[in-house]
Each structure stands twice: as C-alpha cells, then as structure tokens.
Amino acid sequence: MTDYLFKNGHxxxxxxxxxxxxxxxxxxxxxxxxxxxxxxxxxxxxxxAKETIDASNMCIMPGLIDGHMHASYAVVRGVAQDIWNWMQxxxxxxxxYMTPTAFLSGTRSAVLxxxxxxxxxxGDYAWPVDGWGDVFADAGVRAVLTARINSxxxxxxxxxxxxxxxPFDEARGRETIDQATAFxxxxxRAHDGRINVMYGPQGPDMIGLDQLMECKKLAAxxxxxxxxxTAQGDREIDQMVKRYGERTPxxxxxxxxxxxxxxxxxxxxxxxEETQLIAKSGAKMALCSGSIGIIDGIVPPAHVFxxxxxxxxxxSDQAAGNNCHNIWNEMKLTSLFNKIKYKDPTTLPAWExxxxxxxxxxxxLGLDDEIGSLEVGKKADLICIDVTEPNLSxxxxxxxxxxxxxxxxxxxxxxxxxxxxDGRFVMRDRAILTMDEQAIREDVQLxxxxxxxxxxxxxxxxSMKLLEAMxxxxx
Amino acid sequence: MTDYLFKNGHxxxxxxxxxxxxxxxxxxxxxxxxxxxxxxxxxxxxxxAKETIDASNMCIMPGLIDGHMHASYAVVRGVAQDIWNWMQxxxxxxxxYMTPTAFLSGTRSAVLxxxxxxxxxxGDYAWPVDGWGDVFADAGVRAVLTARINSxxxxxxxxxxxxxxxPFDEARGRETIDQATAFxxxxxRAHDGRINVMYGPQGPDMIGLDQLMECKKLAAxxxxxxxxxTAQGDREIDQMVKRYGERTPxxxxxxxxxxxxxxxxxxxxxxxEETQLIAKSGAKMALCSGSIGIIDGIVPPAHVFxxxxxxxxxxSDQAAGNNCHNIWNEMKLTSLFNKIKYKDPTTLPAWExxxxxxxxxxxxLGLDDEIGSLEVGKKADLICIDVTEPNLSxxxxxxxxxxxxxxxxxxxxxxxxxxxxDGRFVMRDRAILTMDEQAIREDVQLxxxxxxxxxxxxxxxxSMKLLEAMxxxxx
Numbered sequence: 001m002t003d004y005l006f007k008n009g010h011x012x013x014x015x016x017x018x019x020x021x022x023x024x025x026x027x028x029x030x031x032x033x034x035x036x037x038x039x040x041x042x043x044x045x046x047x048x049a050k051e052t053i054d055a056s057n058m059c060i061m062p063g064l065i066d067g068h069m070h071a072s073y074a075v076v077r078g079v080a081q082d083i084w085n086w087m088q089x090x091x092x093x094x095x096x097y098m099t100p101t102a103f104l105s106g107t108r109s110a111v112l113x114x115x116x117x118x119x120x121x122x123g124d125y126a127w128p129v130d131g132w133g134d135v136f137a138d139a140g141v142r143a144v145l146t147a148r149i150n151s152x153x154x155x156x157x158x159x160x161x162x163x164x165x166x167p168f169d170e171a172r173g174r175e176t177i178d179q180a181t182a183f184x185x186x187x188x189r190a191h192d193g194r195i196n197v198m199y200g201p202q203g204p205d206m207i208g209l210d211q212l213m214e215c216k217k218l219a220a221x222x223x224x225x226x227x228x229x230t231a232q233g234d235r236e237i238d239q240m241v242k243r244y245g246e247r248t249p250x251x252x253x254x255x256x257x258x259x260x261x262x263x264x265x266x267x268x269x270x271x272x273e274e275t276q277l278i279a280k281s282g283a284k285m286a287l288c289s290g291s292i293g294i295i296d297g298i299v300p301p302a303h304v305f306x307x308x309x310x311x312x313x314x315x316s317d318q319a320a321g322n323n324c325h326n327i328w329n330e331m332k333l334t335s336l337f338n339k340i341k342y343k344d345p346t347t348l349p350a351w352e353x354x355x356x357x358x359x360x361x362x363x364x365l366g367l368d369d370e371i372g373s374l375e376v377g378k379k380a381d382l383i384c385i386d387v388t389e390p391n392l393s394x395x396x397x398x399x400x401x402x403x404x405x406x407x408x409x410x411x412x413x414x415x416x417x418x419x420x421x422d423g424r425f426v427m428r429d430r431a432i433l434t435m436d437e438q439a440i441r442e443d444v445q446l447x448x449x450x451x452x453x454x455x456x457x458x459x460x461x462x463s464m465k466l467l468e469a470m471x472x473x474x475x
Numbered sequence: 476m477t478d479y480l481f482k483n484g485h486x487x488x489x490x491x492x493x494x495x496x497x498x499x500x501x502x503x504x505x506x507x508x509x510x511x512x513x514x515x516x517x518x519x520x521x522x523x524a525k526e527t528i529d530a531s532n533m534c535i536m537p538g539l540i541d542g543h544m545h546a547s548y549a550v551v552r553g554v555a556q557d558i559w560n561w562m563q564x565x566x567x568x569x570x571x572y573m574t575p576t577a578f579l580s581g582t583r584s585a586v587l588x589x590x591x592x593x594x595x596x597x598g599d600y601a602w603p604v605d606g607w608g609d610v611f612a613d614a615g616v617r618a619v620l621t622a623r624i625n626s627x628x629x630x631x632x633x634x635x636x637x638x639x640x641x642p643f644d645e646a647r648g649r650e651t652i653d654q655a656t657a658f659x660x661x662x663x664r665a666h667d668g669r670i671n672v673m674y675g676p677q678g679p680d681m682i683g684l685d686q687l688m689e690c691k692k693l694a695a696x697x698x699x700x701x702x703x704x705t706a707q708g709d710r711e712i713d714q715m716v717k718r719y720g721e722r723t724p725x726x727x728x729x730x731x732x733x734x735x736x737x738x739x740x741x742x743x744x745x746x747x748e749e750t751q752l753i754a755k756s757g758a759k760m761a762l763c764s765g766s767i768g769i770i771d772g773i774v775p776p777a778h779v780f781x782x783x784x785x786x787x788x789x790x791s792d793q794a795a796g797n798n799c800h801n802i803w804n805e806m807k808l809t810s811l812f813n814k815i816k817y818k819d820p821t822t823l824p825a826w827e828x829x830x831x832x833x834x835x836x837x838x839x840l841g842l843d844d845e846i847g848s849l850e851v852g853k854k855a856d857l858i859c860i861d862v863t864e865p866n867l868s869x870x871x872x873x874x875x876x877x878x879x880x881x882x883x884x885x886x887x888x889x890x891x892x893x894x895x896x897d898g899r900f901v902m903r904d905r906a907i908l909t910m911d912e913q914a915i916r917e918d919v920q921l922x923x924x925x926x927x928x929x930x931x932x933x934x935x936x937x938s939m940k941l942l943e944a945m946x947x948x949x950x
Binding site: 016017018019020021074075076077078079081082083084086090109110112113116117290293294295296297298299319322323324325326333335336337339340341342343344345346347349350351388389390391392393394395396397398399400401402403404405406409410412413414437440441444445447448449452455456461464466467469470472473474475 | 491492493494495496549550551552553554556557558559561565584585587588591592765768769770771772773774794797798799800801808810811812814815816817818819820821822824825826863864865866867868869870871872873874875876877878879880881884885887888889912915916919920921922923924927930931936939941942944945947948949950
C-alpha cells in the first residue's frame with residue numbers, strides 16, 4: 001500500500017532538459033521512494049494511500065541540494081564580511097575558539113535553517129568532531145559529509161609571512177587521512193544510504209603531493225569522490241606556482257587529478273581556459289555565489305564551466321560571511337550575478353539555476369540516480385511550496401508560465417510548507433518534526449556568546465578589521 | 476498618556492552617521508509619533524503606556540522605504556525576465572490588457588507583499604486610475620504617489636521603427652498634466668500627511684520641453700519634487716541625442732532641471748561623470764538594483780552618486796520582471812552587486828545599504844524630518860524583527876556586533892513580526908490588520924488570469940520571446 005499521495009499540485013518534476021512542469025499533478029511515496037508521478041485524476045483512480053496530502057495551491061518539487069557548506073560556522077554567523085581577507089581579518093580569531101560543543105551547535109542551527117528553506121541534502125565539509133555525523137542522521141536529512149584532510153602544522157602557521165610557503169607536516173597529513181578514513185568507513189551509505197561521504201584534501205596547496213594522491217586512491221577504492229577547494233584564491237595560486245611552478249589547474253591536470261572523481265570547489269581564480277580544462281575532464285564544480293560575492297567581490301566561472309559541458313552544484317559555504325544557508329538565495333544570486341558579469345539578461349535564466357539547485361546538483365554529487373527529480377524509483381526527497389503567498393502570486397499558466405521565474409527571483413524559502421526526506425516528513429506546515437527548534441535557537445545563542453567572550457578576552461581580537469566599524473557606530 | 480511602549484529590544488535608531496544601535500532599548504509612541512527613545516530601564520521609570528509590547532529577542536528599527544515602484548504590475552508578476560527588451564518583448568502584451576480592476580488588484584497585492592516584508596513607505600508611480608490613492612490610504616501605509624505624465628500618443632506607437640523619434644502629442648501631455656494635478660491637489664498630504672505626492676514627467680524623452688518645464692513649475696509652486704526616469708536606457712539616450720543633440724544629463728543641466736527638486740530614477744546609462752554632475756546638483760537618486768539587474772544585467776552608478784555626496788533611496792520597481800517588492804532584497808543586492816562591480820568586498824557594507832533603506836531613503840524623498848529614524852518627534856513608522864530565527868542568530872554583541880550584517884545578508888523579510896505606521900499597527904505577529912489578505916490573494920490570481928487569457932486570445936502574444944522557453948519545457 002502507498003504511504004503518501006500528494007495531489008493537485010503544480011509539479012516541477014525536473015525531468016527531461018527543462019523543469020518538467022505538470023499541472024494538477026500527484027506524487028505517490030512508498031517505503032521512502034517515489035512510486036508514481038502523474039496527473040492527479042489518473043493516480044487517484046488506482047492508488048489508495050494511508051495518507052493523502054492536498055497540495056492545491058502548492059508547488060511540489062525535488063528538495064534543494066546544498067553541495068558545499070561549512071555548517072559549524074553558523075555559531076559565529078556574521079563576524080566576517082564587508083572586509084578584505086575575511087578569513088584572517090575576520091574569522092580567524094573566532095575559529096580559534098570553536099570548541100566541539102560550539103561546532104555542533106552551529107552545525108545543528110545551520111541544518112535547521114536549511115530545512116526551513118527547503119534544503120534536503122547538506123554537503124558539509126568539516127573537522128570530523130565526535131557527533132558530527134549524528135547531527136545529520138538525527139535530523140533525518142540527506143547528507144554528503146567530507147572530513148577535512150591537510151598536512152598543515154597542527155599548531156598553526158603563526159610566524160609565517162604572507163607569501164612564505166606553508167610547511168607540510170606529513171605526520172599531520174597521516175593523522176587527518178586516518179581520521180577521515182575512519183569516519184568514512186563508519187558513515188559511508190549509513191542510514192540506508194541517506195548519509196554519504198567523500199574524501200576531502202582541503203586544497204592542493206595544503207597537503208603534500210604523495211598524500212594528495214593517496215586520498216584519490218583511497219576514495220577510488222571505495223567508489224567515492226574527492227571534494228577539493230580548487231583555485232580558490234590568489235593565495236593558493238601563489239603557493240602552487242612557488243612550490244610546483246604551475247597554477248592549480250595545470251598541476252592537477254598533470255598529476256591526473258582532473259576526472260569525474262573530482263568535485264572542484266569555488267574556482268574563484270580559474271581563468272576561462274582553466275575552467276574549460278576542468279569541465280571537459282568530467283570533474284564537477286561547486287559554486288558558492290553568495291559567499292564568494294560577499295567575501296571576494298567575485299563571480300566564479302560557473303557559466304563557462306556549464307557551457308563546456310560540466311555539471312555545477314550550488315553551495316551556501318559558511319555563515320560567518322555569507323551569511324545564510326539558503327539555496328533559494330544561491331539560485332537567485334547565481335542568475336543575477338552572471339547576468340551582470342556578462343551584461344546580458346538572458347544569462348543563466350531561472351530554469352537553469354533551478355536545475356543547478358536540483359537535478360544538476362545531484363549529478364555533480366554523483367547522486368542523480370537517487371535524487372534531484374520527481375521520478376518513479378527515486379528516493380522521496382521533496383518539498384511543497386505555498387504559491388498563493390503574495391510574493392509568488394498570481395500563478396499564470398499561459399501564454400507565459402510564471403511559476404519558475406517567481407520562485408527563483410521572489411521566493412525567500414519561507415514559502416516552503418512541507419519537506420520530506422527519504423519518504424519521511426522533516427517539516428510539516430513549517431513545524432520541524434525531527435529537531436527541537438526552540439532548544440537549537442537557544443543553544444546557538446549561548447554557544448555563540450561563549451565563543452565571542454573568549455575572543456573578547458584574547459588580545460588578538462584587537463587586530464580585527466571590523467572593530468573600526470564598531471567604533472564608528474556602524475554595527 | 477503614552478499609547479505604546481516597545482521595550483527590551485535591540486534598537487537600530489539609524490540616528491547619527493551609523494546605525495545608532497542601543498541594547499535593551501525602548502520606544503514610546505503617542506498620537507502617531509515617537510515620544511521617547513532610550514534604555515528600557517530608564518523609560519520604564521517614567522512612562523506608563525496603555526499597551527506595552529515586549530520586544531525581547533527582537534530588533535526594533537524604522538520601517539523600510541520603497542522609493543520607486545510600479546505596484547500594479549504585481550498582477551502580471553513574472554512575465555518578463557531572462558530576455559532582452561523586457562518591456563517590448565515581455566511586458567507590452569500584458570500591459571495592453573491591464574484594466575483598472577487588474578491595476579488595483581496588482582497594487583493591493585504589492586502593498587500586502589511589501590507590508591509583510593517590513594516596508595512602511597510605498598513610492599508608487601502609475602496612471603492615476605480611480606481608487607489608486609485609496610489602496611494606500613485604506614491599507615494604512617505611508618505613500619508617495621506620482622501620477623504618470625507624458626505626451627506620447629494615447630493610441631500607442633505602433634508603426635514606429637526602432638530609433639524613430641517619438642511623436643509628441645501636446646494635447647495628450649496637457650491631459651496627463653491636468654489629470655496629475657487634479658490627483659495631486661486631492662491627495663497632497665492627505666490623511667494627516669501620510670499620503671504624499673510628486674509630479675512625474677515619465678522621462679525627458681517622453682514629453683515636450685515646454686511641458687517638461689511646466690511640470691517643474693507646477694511642482695515648485697506646491698513645494699513638491701519631480702520624479703523622473705533619467706538616463707534609464709540606451710533607447711532614451713538615443714532619443715535625446717536625436718532630438719536635442721545632447722545626452723540626458725547635459726540636457727537636464729542646460730534646462731535647469733538638475734537641483735534638489737529632482738528625484739532621478741535608475742541612471743542606468745549615466746556615466747560616472749554624468750552621475751557626479753547630477754549628485755552634486757543636489758538631485759536625489761532612486762536605485763532599483765533587483766529590477767535593473769534582472770532586466771538589463773546592469774549595476775547602476777549609485778556608489779558613485781553617493782561618493783559625490785548624493786542621497787539614494789531604494790526601489791523595488793515592478794514585479795513583472797524583478798519579481799518582488801522587498802527592500803531586504805534590494806539592500807542585499809545593492810551591497811553585493813557593487814562589491815562585484817568594483818571587485819571589492821568593502822564596497823557598500825551592510826550599514827550603508829541599511830541607511831539607504833531607511834534614513835537616507837527618507838532624505839532622498841524629502842521626508843527625513845518625519846521618518847527614517849527612531850527619534851522623538853518623528854512619525855511612528857517602525858518594525859519589530861524576530862532575531863532568534865535560525866538565519867539571523869546568534870546575535871553577538873562583541874567584539875564584533877553581528878546584527879546588522881545578518882539582517883542585510885540573511886534576512887528575507889519574513890522575520891518581521893510587527894509593523895506600525897503612523898502609530899497604528901498594520902501587522903501584528905504577522906497577521907495583517909488593515910487589509911483582507913485572503914481576499915487579496917484570491918483576487919490577484921483571478922485578475923492575473925483574466926489579463927493572461929486576454930493576452931492568449933490576442934495574436935500579438937505570438938511574438939513574445941519567452942514562448943520559446945515555454946516550448947522548450949523550461950517554464
């Protein structure tokens with residue numbers, strides 16, 4: 001017997017090459033999977049469900065995919081924007097006091113925030129502190145978790161001048177590889193495949209060549225991807241040129257790292273030619289429009305990557321300087337930033353960024369057999385959106401259908417009423433069913449204050465650039 | 476006796492040169508005006524209010540100012556984006572069937588949408604159909620209404636080739652001036668000053684010189700501003716060069732139009748030098764980041780305008796191609812677009828765009844004596860925002876205060892719980908008190924469908940560019 005029948009909705013199935021719109025559509029869900037998709041009148045004839053959800057005046061679509069985030073920094077949301085060198089001049093003093101408790105508090109808050117904005121898959125990249133995987137498992141969300149690997153000295157890099165080559169500590173690399181491998185072998189395809197994993201050498205400049213290659217081999221032997229910050233800043237390019245005499249893309253090409261196993265994050269500093277090289281290799285790209293716009297004032301080359309045939313997923317990156325985990329925000333900014341970059345209002349239209357947030361994102365993560373569209377046999381990750389909200393209405397069906405552009409350019413995420421992941425409701429009528437929202441709100445405030453108090457007590461905070469804005473009364 | 480005392484809030488008073496933050500702040504309101512602002516502990520000692528609102532965990536700040544919009548087009552939200560020539564290739568067929576009923580339906584829906592996103596002042600520019608002013612009066616919102624004036628032939632400009640000079644119809648100009656004047660003399664400072672008006676020659680290319688000058692004189696005799704689309708497109712510049720041998724800014728300078736009476740809208744095509752000329756004249760600018768980004772792929776020169784000492788207000792323009800009326804959206808996009816334009820993450824930081832949406836916007840509209848900040852004697856236009864929402868928390872007080880960047884880069888507008896205009900609640904705990912929300916939702920759907928059906932029955936719709944996207948299954 002069918003578990004759930006959603007009926008009378010505007011379906012965006014995201015099948016085919018467009019958005020797969022269907023009027024008065026229905027979706028049946030059984031044992032966590034989609035078991036039927038079609039016109040309501042048709043499905044109602046044959047399907048009897050334990051529960052029927054009337055989705056009149058709602059859009060039913062696949063849940064949104066957040067392919068790259070550092071969720072824990074939600075505990076220090078908003079400490080590092082509107083400045084140069086956001087990481088050193090803004091985040092670093094806070095990062096220093098991110099205890100495991102603060103880390104988990106921020107992670108939970110970011111997941112809660114994402115659920116409330118329609119995200120069903122969370123691609124988190126982090127130190128694998130105890131309890132990290134459990135946050136996603138317990139919240140009932142789909143995840144792709146990547147434990148950070150690098151061979152940078154554990155004691156930090158104080159004393160290094162800007163432009164000095166980072167020293168590599170092979171023992172530290174060994175430790176982080178082993179730690180990641182333990183995490184991976186514990187969580188790979190856990191919870192019936194709901195929790196997925198990748199290997200994550202942090203950047204080609206942050207780990208020795210041998211260990212970089214080892215990560216790829218370890219991943220390959222498990223059928224996993226490698227999730228790597230790539231050409232993410234002039235700092236990285238400078239390190240690569242000094243160490244290897246080559247910019248990152250040429251180096252990765254030469255060592256055989258460019259293939260469909262690679263999820264390349266950011267490409268902030270990649271030229272169009274380098275971007276094409278990476279895309280044509282079969283590698284995938286994670287694009288963080290909001291965060292790179294805020295912290296660097298740059299529009300990464302995702303449009304070039306896609307025109308070269310590559311798949312791109314979107315990521316909300318980190319809330320210290322994005323400052324939100326909301327894929328509606330990323331879809332909209334991706335379209336607008338690229339229209340501006342190319343001075344062309346036809347660039348990355350609504351339907352293309354909607355694909356990046358759903359089926360194309362799933363492809364970039366290697367999960368398109370399971371999620372990203374409403375199709376029979378796929379896992380039931382879907383959201384229902386109230387399209388009678390004033391910012392989304394009217395819903396016009398012809399001659400021009402307005403649903404998709406209004407979702408992309410006007411939705412905030414708060415119009416999402418229901419969210420189902422793996423066939424289980426995680427949010428219903430905006431009530432969170434799998435997390436204690438009030439407790440998380442209180443905890444992240446408490447933990448954030450603890451971190452901030454520690455920063456205030458450390459003289460290092462006096463170098464923070466935003467103190468000038470504080471003194472001027474601008475914050 | 477005091478009517479209302481808001482207490483225990485995070486105040487952003489927007490006084491001084493920054494954001495005027497005050498912790499544990501309180502605001503007293505009596506007879507529509509702010510009668511006290513200060514620490515809660517202090518105000519509670521002396522003030523006894525008919526009603527006290529506990530704003531713990533809320534931010535209390537001035538209501539947001541939307542200085543330029545064409546609200547009625549909300550009835551055809553989403554029909555004209557992702558294309559070149561959005562007006563002709565997207566909006567025109569719908570515009571043709573905008574009956575007064577549809578016009579009013581869209582206007583009401585846009586006002587409802589704005590209230591729900593914290594807007595308290597609506598700067599609408601439109602044909603003055605019967606009932607237009609009443610929408611704003613009845614909704615209890617503050618408004619600046621500008622009735623459209625031009626001397627373009629009433630029967631339209633069919634038959635004209637691109638680049639042909641527009642013919643001017645002086646009688647039509649007379650009619651629209653008289654119509655606007657009647658509206659203005661009826662509504663100027665109506666409802667105890669809540670409804671304000673401006674004269675609105677549509678653009679310097681759309682009306683003859685004598686009538687353009689007449690508008691300025693009529694406005695001056697009433698102490699009003701003129702609200703003019705200025706350098707809004709290459710089309711306009713081309714008309715001006717052909718007709719007068721000069722680009723718009725030089726022409727306006729020569730005829731004495733550049734002074735503090737002018738609210739210049741868009742400046743899409745103004746060079747930096749032209750922008751400086753206009754700013755230094757004392758004229759004000761209305762900036763529509765979202766709409767110009769979507770329909771033109773351009774970032775207007777507001778940063779240059781402000782650096783030259785000019786005041787800028789924000790505007791949501793029109794929902795046919797923006798696609799929302801949300802000043803949070805405009806503040807965020809304004810900061811991000813300019814960071815990208817100048818490849819500089821310090822450009823237009825959070826606090827500057829927050830000023831554009833409040834006190835600076837009020838100055839641009841000539842209303843800063845009345846609104847735009849929380850100060851004793853000003854009208855009580857204020858909003859209360861739930862800052863415990865996951866996308867806005869934690870709220871950290873030091874060493875870096877996170878409230879303002881998180882509001883600007885992460886708020887969606889849905890976090891606004893209460894909105895008060897002129898000392899009267901228009902929204903409380905997100906319930907709209909001055910409009911029938913359900914009726915408006917249903918009506919805009921009905922009226923939008925009527926317009927769309929009329930378009931579908933008119934063969935002209937076959938030239939619409941987005942039909943290709945419909946056929947491709949992208950909408």
